[in-house]
Every structure is written in C-alpha cells, then in structure tokens.
Amino acid sequence: MSSINASVSQNVSIVHPEYFFIIGLSGIPYSSYYYIFLFMVYFISVIGNSVVLLIIALERSLHSPKYIGVFNLALADLGETNALIPNMMKNFLFDSRYISYNACLAKMFFVFFFSSLQSVPLVVLAYDRFIAICLPLRYHALVNNTSMILIFSAVWAFNSSIVALMVSFISQLSFCESIMIQSYFCDHGPVFRLACNNNSISRKCGSFISCFYLRAQNRLPQGSRSVSRYTTEFRTLSVQTTWSNSALRTAYYEGLSTRLKDELAVRELPDTLEGMIQLALRVDQRMSHNTKTVFRSFSGSTGYQRAPDSSTFQAVAASPSPPPIASEAHSIGAGEPMQKGHTSLSAAERARRYREGLCAYCASPDHHRAICPLRPGNGQTR
Structure with a gap:
C-alpha cells in the first residue's frame, strides 16, 4: 500500500x-x-x-x-x-x-x-x-x-x-x-x-x-598528432557535450599517446581538465626538447660533415673499418672497383659501405666516391 x-x-x-x-x-x-x-x-x-x-x-x-x-x-x-x-x-x-x-x-x-x-x-x-x-x-x-x-x-x-x-x-x-x-x-x-x-x-x-x-572524447586518440593539435580538437568537441570536468579529464588522458602516458605515469596527475592539459603540454615540450638534444649529440658523434667539393654528406667514422679482403669481396659479388666485369654494387654491399663510411667505388675509408682517384672521370689516372 x-x-x-x-x-x-x-x-x-x-x-x-x-x-x-x-x-x-x-x-x-x-x-x-x-x-x-x-x-x-x-x-x-x-x-x-x-x-x-x-x-x-x-x-x-x-x-x-x-x-x-x-x-x-x-x-x-x-x-x-x-x-x-x-x-x-x-x-x-x-x-x-x-x-x-x-x-x-x-x-x-x-x-x-x-x-x-x-x-x-x-x-x-x-x-x-x-x-x-x-x-x-x-x-x-x-x-x-x-x-x-x-x-x-x-x-x-x-x-x-x-x-x-x-x-x-x-x-x-x-x-x-x-x-x-x-x-x-x-x-x-x-x-x-x-x-x-x-x-x-x-x-x-x-x-x-x-x-x-561525436565519437566520444576517448575515441579521439592523439595518434601521430602533436599534443597541442590534439588539445585543440578535444576542446572543440568537448564544448558540445554535457560531460562533467572529471569525465572530460579522464577522456583527455585516455586519448593521449602511449609514450606520453608512460611519462605521466611517474607524475602526480591533476584533478582538473585544465591542469591535465597544461601538464601534458609541458611534458610533451620537454620530450621534444630531449629528442632534439639526443639527435644533435648523435649527429656530432658520428661525424656527419659536408664534403668540400660535393653536396653529398660523408660519414667519417671514429675508427674506420679496414677495407674488405679480396675473398670476401668476391663472395659478395661487388667488392672490387667497378670496372669491366663489375658493373654495379649489390644492394647489401652498397648499404654496408654507406654505413661504415667507405668509398662506394673502391671501399677505401680515406675518401668517398665523388673524389675517388680510381673512379674514371675524376681527372686522375688509375
């Protein structure tokens, strides 16, 4: 009743x-x-x-x-x-x-x-x-x-x-x-x-x-976009929803890339959407700065420099490897200079010489192909 x-x-x-x-x-x-x-x-x-x-x-x-x-x-x-x-x-x-x-x-x-x-x-x-x-x-x-x-x-x-x-x-x-x-x-x-x-x-x-x-905010993954662009698109869609600030904060975090979420895992996460956005932008900026620093350090250690008489880059190794022995060169099929009977290098040999900073023509570590003295047309006798 x-x-x-x-x-x-x-x-x-x-x-x-x-x-x-x-x-x-x-x-x-x-x-x-x-x-x-x-x-x-x-x-x-x-x-x-x-x-x-x-x-x-x-x-x-x-x-x-x-x-x-x-x-x-x-x-x-x-x-x-x-x-x-x-x-x-x-x-x-x-x-x-x-x-x-x-x-x-x-x-x-x-x-x-x-x-x-x-x-x-x-x-x-x-x-x-x-x-x-x-x-x-x-x-x-x-x-x-x-x-x-x-x-x-x-x-x-x-x-x-x-x-x-x-x-x-x-x-x-x-x-x-x-x-x-x-x-x-x-x-x-x-x-x-x-x-x-x-x-x-x-x-x-x-x-x-x-x-x-609207495909929900947690269905809007960051992917390969920058955090700033992802944030802009997230804000645009979030104003059309009736979600609370806490729900939007969770959806924003779930949409971030895995690499960025790994960095945020060791930090104290804010309770608000705006705080989460500012933290994500700062961490992404720090990660981008660190990536550029590591790239510069790597470029300096490998010694990439421009050849004085050519527009191509020459990789000068710190401890150059010796040229391949004759038997090894013949086993590869392109270890000798490109003369009669050796019209071109194999893809594997060309990649090895580029990787080790060797001349693509004679495999010497002292110069590159553009100024090779053994290459026909460089103005020097063989």
Missing part, C-alpha cells in the same frame, strides 16, 4: 510549466548586428539548399548514389536551419522570449534530429568514394540507388528513435522552480538541469547521445 501511495504521489508531483523563458542571448551588446548576420545566413542557407534539392530532384542524370548523399546532406542542413534560426529571429523581432512547453520539446527534437544527420551523409559519401577507388570493378554491384536509399532510411529511422527517446525523458521531469533556459534555444542540457526531481536518466541519455554522435 505504501508503494502505491509513493507511486501516486510521484506522478502527482510532476509539474510541467506552461512555458519556458529563453535568456541565452539577452544582454549582449550590439546584438542587433548578430541577428542581421543570422538573417543573412538563414536566407543564403534556404535559397542554396533549396536550389540543390530542386536540381537533384528534377535532373534525371543526377539520380545516382553519390547525389542521393548530397540530397540528404542539403535536406538535413535545410531542416536544421528552419528548426533553429526562425525562432531566434522571432525573439529578436517581437521581443518574445517565451515558448510553450510542448513547442519547446518539439523544437528540441527537430534541432537535435537534423543536427545528428549532418555528419551521416558525409560518412556515406566517404564510403561511396572508398568503394569507387578501392573496388572499382565491384562499385555498381555494391553501391546503387537501392542500397543508398536503404542506408539513409535506416539512418533516419535510427536517429529519430534515439532523439525521440531523449526528448521523451524530459517529459518525466518536474519543473517546479526556475523556467529560465540558459541557452538560445530549448537545449537538452540546460532544460534537464532545471528539473527539481531526479534527472539522472536524462543526464545519462545526453551523455550517450554525445558519445555516439
């Missing part, structure tokens, strides 16, 4: 306000210029995407797999533009920042739905080009209009179900305190943070959406 009463009281306690108040762009100086810019973007986007859609739809020669992807890309861009910018323009022109509860959820669905579709056509177009380049003879068997329509239909159905599930969790929240949304539209994160009951499901759902569509 007590559980039934608790369930009933929980259902009764869910409060849905009549409207929300959007205050994301209020108080910005010279905001009128920003709205003029928004109007220009909206006008160009609508006209440009509409022209692309009409041309592809009316021109039969463009009814191909590649242009089906372009059609979906233009359609997603047009949908997001119409879902986002007109409401912002209405707030500016009529000074009306109120939006009803149901309209807010509808706007949230369409903005997130079309924005999640922005990158999918690019991925499908990349797949189309991959098949065309790597499997040109099987292109028409693997990529055709039917397969592309099925792919995009599945993507649209999947995205709509995921975004609808995310928005439906908002309806389970109770808004009994503030109704002011700290954003320029009905954004998911600022809205569920206004709830006065448990919003953990919406928070986890938002994190899942961010992970899935």
Whole structure:
C-alpha cells in the first residue's frame, strides 16, 4: 500500500510549466548586428539548399548514389536551419522570449534530429568514394540507388528513435522552480538541469547521445598528432557535450599517446581538465626538447660533415673499418672497383659501405666516391 501511495504521489508531483523563458542571448551588446548576420545566413542557407534539392530532384542524370548523399546532406542542413534560426529571429523581432512547453520539446527534437544527420551523409559519401577507388570493378554491384536509399532510411529511422527517446525523458521531469533556459534555444542540457526531481536518466541519455554522435572524447586518440593539435580538437568537441570536468579529464588522458602516458605515469596527475592539459603540454615540450638534444649529440658523434667539393654528406667514422679482403669481396659479388666485369654494387654491399663510411667505388675509408682517384672521370689516372 505504501508503494502505491509513493507511486501516486510521484506522478502527482510532476509539474510541467506552461512555458519556458529563453535568456541565452539577452544582454549582449550590439546584438542587433548578430541577428542581421543570422538573417543573412538563414536566407543564403534556404535559397542554396533549396536550389540543390530542386536540381537533384528534377535532373534525371543526377539520380545516382553519390547525389542521393548530397540530397540528404542539403535536406538535413535545410531542416536544421528552419528548426533553429526562425525562432531566434522571432525573439529578436517581437521581443518574445517565451515558448510553450510542448513547442519547446518539439523544437528540441527537430534541432537535435537534423543536427545528428549532418555528419551521416558525409560518412556515406566517404564510403561511396572508398568503394569507387578501392573496388572499382565491384562499385555498381555494391553501391546503387537501392542500397543508398536503404542506408539513409535506416539512418533516419535510427536517429529519430534515439532523439525521440531523449526528448521523451524530459517529459518525466518536474519543473517546479526556475523556467529560465540558459541557452538560445530549448537545449537538452540546460532544460534537464532545471528539473527539481531526479534527472539522472536524462543526464545519462545526453551523455550517450554525445558519445555516439561525436565519437566520444576517448575515441579521439592523439595518434601521430602533436599534443597541442590534439588539445585543440578535444576542446572543440568537448564544448558540445554535457560531460562533467572529471569525465572530460579522464577522456583527455585516455586519448593521449602511449609514450606520453608512460611519462605521466611517474607524475602526480591533476584533478582538473585544465591542469591535465597544461601538464601534458609541458611534458610533451620537454620530450621534444630531449629528442632534439639526443639527435644533435648523435649527429656530432658520428661525424656527419659536408664534403668540400660535393653536396653529398660523408660519414667519417671514429675508427674506420679496414677495407674488405679480396675473398670476401668476391663472395659478395661487388667488392672490387667497378670496372669491366663489375658493373654495379649489390644492394647489401652498397648499404654496408654507406654505413661504415667507405668509398662506394673502391671501399677505401680515406675518401668517398665523388673524389675517388680510381673512379674514371675524376681527372686522375688509375
């Protein structure tokens, strides 16, 4: 009986306000210029995407797999533009920042739905080009209009179900305190943070959406990029998530290269994302400096210097090896000077002479091939 009463009281306690108040762009100086810019973007986007859609739809020669992807890309861009910018323009022109509860959820669905579709056509177009380049003879068997329509239909159905599930969790929240949304539209994160009951499901759902569509920050490995470039890309993606500072710090650390994480393992790691970034940048700078110092030391010890009369480099070994004996040279097949019967060096012998700093023509350690006295054409008799 007590559980039934608790369930009933929980259902009764869910409060849905009549409207929300959007205050994301209020108080910005010279905001009128920003709205003029928004109007220009909206006008160009609508006209440009509409022209692309009409041309592809009316021109039969463009009814191909590649242009089906372009059609979906233009359609997603047009949908997001119409879902986002007109409401912002209405707030500016009529000074009306109120939006009803149901309209807010509808706007949230369409903005997130079309924005999640922005990158999918690019991925499908990349797949189309991959098949065309790597499997040109099987292109028409693997990529055709039917397969592309099925792919995009599945993507649209999947995205709509995921975004609808995310928005439906908002309806389970109770808004009994503030109704002011700290954003320029009905954004998911600022809205569920206004709830006065448990919003953990919406928070986890938002994190899942961010992970899935943005490939998550721990799926953004540093690879061969510098730490500064990796940090820049990480910051760009992190602002689009609702992750906490601790989660972003962990994701940033997991994406670092193995070599850098080995250096950080012997240090005390900061508790904040900014501290972790600064530490990683300092360690990477120190490692780069040490690498350059070791390279200079190695270059000085091996004695790489420029020959006085040639543009090639000659490696002067500290203790040069003696020239190979005749039997060894004949066993290699190219130990003697390149005269009749010995037209060229073998790859192994050429590599050995270069490695040991020997003349590539006569195997002498006293000079290199460009000034070899035994080589024809150097102005000296043999």
